[in-house]
Amino acid sequence: MMYLGLYMPSKEKLHFFPIYIFFLTIFSVNLSSQEQLSDEEIQGILLDEITLDEMRAMQQVFVYGIDIAAELNVFEEGLNQNIILFLQDEISNKELWEILDYIELNLSSSLNQYEGLLEIIPPKSKSSLNYYLPFFRILYEINFDLSNHLNRHADLLTKMIESIELGDIDLYDQYTAQSLLLNANFMGLYARQAEAGLNMANKASVGYIIGRTEATMGRISSEAMTLNALMILSELDDQTIRSSLKEVRRLSKILNKYSEEDITKALTPIRNAGKEYPDFISILSQAESYSLSCFRANKLLGETYISMAELFETENIYEKYNDLIDPINMRIENERAYSTESCDKYRLGMEEVQNLAIKIIRLD
16 A cells, blocks of 8 residues: 655644555556655645546556455355365255356456556656656556456466366366465565555655555565465475564564554644644544554454464474364454455545645645
């Protein structure tokens, strides 16, 4: 994710810190090469209507792509669940293939719509802010990198269905493990670049705190998912486990760097600056509640992925794997749903705060 923080000059009525603009994906351009934007530059982006509208439009296309990624994951979960039901004689061969045919038929529809949106994105920014242009290029390429990921996942799902048609369960399991690796790589690339993307955030903002926490959770999940996939592929060794767990323990310290009190503290100056505007304070209070929920959800999910990674320290893990991993996967499924819901509300809430703050500033 990328977060913007805005500091207005002291003579202004509002000192508006956290601005949320969402993105999550694989970057083909190394954002870490970009310098940290100053408060004035961040303010310039947010107060320039062309630039802000352009960035938001780009983000809307990207968010649609993320929705498709979630849809593909739902298809894969449904595929896995119904294969199990078939193997347990709980559904017939005909019922199974009705489900598989439905999945295969619907794999391309949303992807085609996304590809259509990509074709109408202008390749060149209309912004007059030169320091914003490198970020526009990154945002532009992000959408195409996401498209590449979506197509790879869709192709893998097609191969999984083909392996079922061949009756080759071992091949199906191999594709399942490859899918885990694909998602682990996705999260790892996202996390590394999400940290660099914080160059567009003020370090005192709530957005930066949540963004840093989420990026760290992404790194941890990548490590845990990689261990899980390598085990299924029978490619896991002790050296990989030790190296990965060392990294997870380093990341766990970062995950615990911030607290809920830091969120409240970051929002206090904004609340004080906007106390003359009751509507603003009301919206900000709601957004604060959402931000705390999002922060808690990310930390909880990160901690659960830590517990997944630590499973691989268990003696004779291959014998105990299924009994140990199933409850953790169930927790992750529930916690990810909670994280998605709460962080979506946070994003929308902070965007509403942003819109009102900009309106007040422009009127003043």
